[in-house]
Amino acid sequence: MARDAVLRVADLQTHFFTFGGARVVRAVDGVSFTLHAGETLGLVGESGSGKTTTCLSIVGLLPRAGRIVGGSVLFEGADLTRKSQRELRRIRGRRIAVILQDPMASLNPLFTIFRQVAEPAFFHQHLRGRSLRERVQSLLRAVRIPSPEWRMREYPHQMSGGMRQRIVGAIALAGGPRLVIADEPTTNLDVTIQAQYLDLLKDIQRETGVALIFVTHNLGIVAKMCDRVAVMYAGKLVEQAPVRELFDAPKHPYTRALLGSMPKLGSKEPLYSIRGHPPNLASLPSGCSFHPRCPDVMPRCMTEEPRDFRPGDGSVARCWLLDDVLTRS
Amino acid sequence: MSQFIIRRILYSVVTLFILSATIFLIVRLTGDPVALMAEASARPEDLERIRHQWGLDRSWPVQYATFMQNALTGELGKSFNYRLPVSELYFQRLPNSLTLGLAATLISLLIGIPAGIISAVKVNTAWDNVAKGVALLGLSIPGFWLGLVLILVFSVWLRWLPTSGSGDWRHVVMPALALGWYFAASMLRLTRSSMLEVLGSEYIKLARLKGLPDFVVIAMHAFKNALIPVFTLAGVNMVVMVNAAVIIEVIFAWPGIGRLLYEGIFQRDFPLVQGVVIMAGFMIIGINLFVDVLYAFIDPRIRLSR
Ligand SMILES: Nc1ncnc2c1ncn2[C@@H]1O[C@H](COP(=O)(O)OP(=O)(O)OP(=O)(O)O)[C@@H](O)[C@H]1O
Numbered sequence A: 001m002a003r004d005a006v007l008r009v010a011d012l013q014t015h016f017f018t019f020g021g022a023r024v025v026r027a028v029d030g031v032s033f034t035l036h037a038g039e040t041l042g043l044v045g046e047s048g049s050g051k052t053t054t055c056l057s058i059v060g061l062l063p064r065a066g067r068i069v070g071g072s073v074l075f076e077g078a079d080l081t082r083k084s085q086r087e088l089r090r091i092r093g094r095r096i097a098v099i100l101q102d103p104m105a106s107l108n109p110l111f112t113i114f115r116q117v118a119e120p121a122f123f124h125q126h127l128r129g130r131s132l133r134e135r136v137q138s139l140l141r142a143v144r145i146p147s148p149e150w151r152m153r154e155y156p157h158q159m160s161g162g163m164r165q166r167i168v169g170a171i172a173l174a175g176g177p178r179l180v181i182a183d184e185p186t187t188n189l190d191v192t193i194q195a196q197y198l199d200l201l202k203d204i205q206r207e208t209g210v211a212l213i214f215v216t217h218n219l220g221i222v223a224k225m226c227d228r229v230a231v232m233y234a235g236k237l238v239e240q241a242p243v244r245e246l247f248d249a250p251k252h253p254y255t256r257a258l259l260g261s262m263p264k265l266g267s268k269e270p271l272y273s274i275r276g277h278p279p280n281l282a283s284l285p286s287g288c289s290f291h292p293r294c295p296d297v298m299p300r301c302m303t304e305e306p307r308d309f310r311p312g313d314g315s316v317a318r319c320w321l322l323d324d325v326l327t328r329s
Numbered sequence B: 001m002s003q004f005i006i007r008r009i010l011y012s013v014v015t016l017f018i019l020s021a022t023i024f025l026i027v028r029l030t031g032d033p034v035a036l037m038a039e040a041s042a043r044p045e046d047l048e049r050i051r052h053q054w055g056l057d058r059s060w061p062v063q064y065a066t067f068m069q070n071a072l073t074g075e076l077g078k079s080f081n082y083r084l085p086v087s088e089l090y091f092q093r094l095p096n097s098l099t100l101g102l103a104a105t106l107i108s109l110l111i112g113i114p115a116g117i118i119s120a121v122k123v124n125t126a127w128d129n130v131a132k133g134v135a136l137l138g139l140s141i142p143g144f145w146l147g148l149v150l151i152l153v154f155s156v157w158l159r160w161l162p163t164s165g166s167g168d169w170r171h172v173v174m175p176a177l178a179l180g181w182y183f184a185a186s187m188l189r190l191t192r193s194s195m196l197e198v199l200g201s202e203y204i205k206l207a208r209l210k211g212l213p214d215f216v217v218i219a220m221h222a223f224k225n226a227l228i229p230v231f232t233l234a235g236v237n238m239v240v241m242v243n244a245a246v247i248i249e250v251i252f253a254w255p256g257i258g259r260l261l262y263e264g265i266f267q268r269d270f271p272l273v274q275g276v277v278i279m280a281g282f283m284i285i286g287i288n289l290f291v292d293v294l295y296a297f298i299d300p301r302i303r304l305s306r
């Protein structure tokens, strides 16, 4: 594909420094991926694997203890890790939008829907008065809120969960972004609402050509929504592949374990049951971080960290098994 | 909303009832007022006559019933000591106490809220540590001690302010500072914790993700939400400062309700003590109702529910 990349993340490393720096949590530890316009990347992995931290690193809005210690985030050609908060504020909410997980909690209970949807257009595009009202109404219409001219005067507590999530979607669209990052946007919605919301996101993507990063625990949603998938384990991307390849021929033992424990589409069951526990990110196992839990573990896995292998079908995986396969054939 | 108010008023009536019974009992446990005021040479039949005149020779239930009956018609009884209606004494002193209480409230808000916000926004920095230190000092230094230090510095050494009494604004400064000090510290702590909680919320995260200026995120999105518990405390604090600034009013010879209460307790002036306490109870209930209405203004979840 000759299209320009919207986002090019290279060897991103984000650590949390707690106890005055005595404890370093390597939440994101060398993540690389590329995203083009109109494309959707699924980011999956167990709880605590660093998905949210990856998303927040891209927009430069980490919790106090977190810091990007290496790598780059090229967005439309400029490295966001080198930008000041002031410059980033002009990008956030305008060029890059983030949708948070909890629709009940992400709207301010004391402000009207109008005000909350209008803010990006007010501060970024300096719209006022009538043009601002029209903009808000068209955004609400775009996310299928019925009679927006009435609804926008209401408060979040007067709306259903699904509606609130769509309003959060309208806020994301308000600045006309080129990249939308959705961090588990449907976990708290019931199944039909969830499906409607995903369809809506797809429609909007078709209309606007926005690039989408979709974080989820649910591989069923990945199959439905995404073009490519990145599987995250203990701060690293262990496998990245086009959706078909990933489901048909998973390369990494961790991916296989995820697929083996895949919940039904829309099920709220807390994800996978893979034997053992995710590692402590402040003191990772030697060699391959997955080796204490890996069914295919080999002696070298315990000492040598695997590098990325590219078996040639568009996928990338970090596992010594591929070294054997590739060298034998 | 109206159902909510009716329920609140019912609770208030019950609370006032319990308060009146409690204070009625407590003052009577302090001893016999007649014995206290009589001279040693007084004849027993004179004492008996005074007891009868004050109604103290009747049984407690009868006394309480009389007290309540009068209270319900707005009559709080006659002070033993001043021989004047308690309500008259109370309202005579009220303007002074309001002046002092409002000044102290203003001081506590002006120090406590901004310092609490800075402390929360700059959490775990030097700013925060300074604010936490101030809060600790405020809560641990007794008001009377601060009052004495202020008198020493500003009246005795610098001769800027009068040591005591009332008159113009210069009389108010020191007692208001000494009184507001502790409440400023409690305001600071509550504002800080309330603000920290709000700043950690998802909607503040989304506000930042929208690329809003920090000022808008903190002063509009966060502050309005964090304000709600702070208001309640401010209301209750003010009532306490108006009605029970006993030590400060005594130190600065401020002619307010606190000193009236002090004299009442000292002289076992039952109707006076009962009256002041009941009035304070009334005021707390009034302020709480006011704060509830204020909430409804701020919070659409309350305003728009039936
Ligand atoms: N503020 C913080 N301070 C210290 N460590 C943190 C902080 N936030 C996250 N972490 C750590 O960083 C790691 C990655 O967390 P992150 O929230 O990115 O995971 P996640 O993949 O999004 O998980 P989930 O699926 O539960 O949302 C975790 O081990 C977590 O303990």
Ligand code: SF4
Residues within 6 Å of the ligand: A252, A253, A254, A288, A289, A290, A291, A294, A295, A296, A297, A298, A301, A306, A318, A319, A320, A321
């Ligand atoms: S490198 Fe070794 S331990 Fe790690 S996933 Fe591959 S086989 Fe398992």
Ligand SMILES: [Mg+2]
Residues within 6 Å of the ligand: A051, A052, A053, A183
């Ligand atoms: Mg997360």
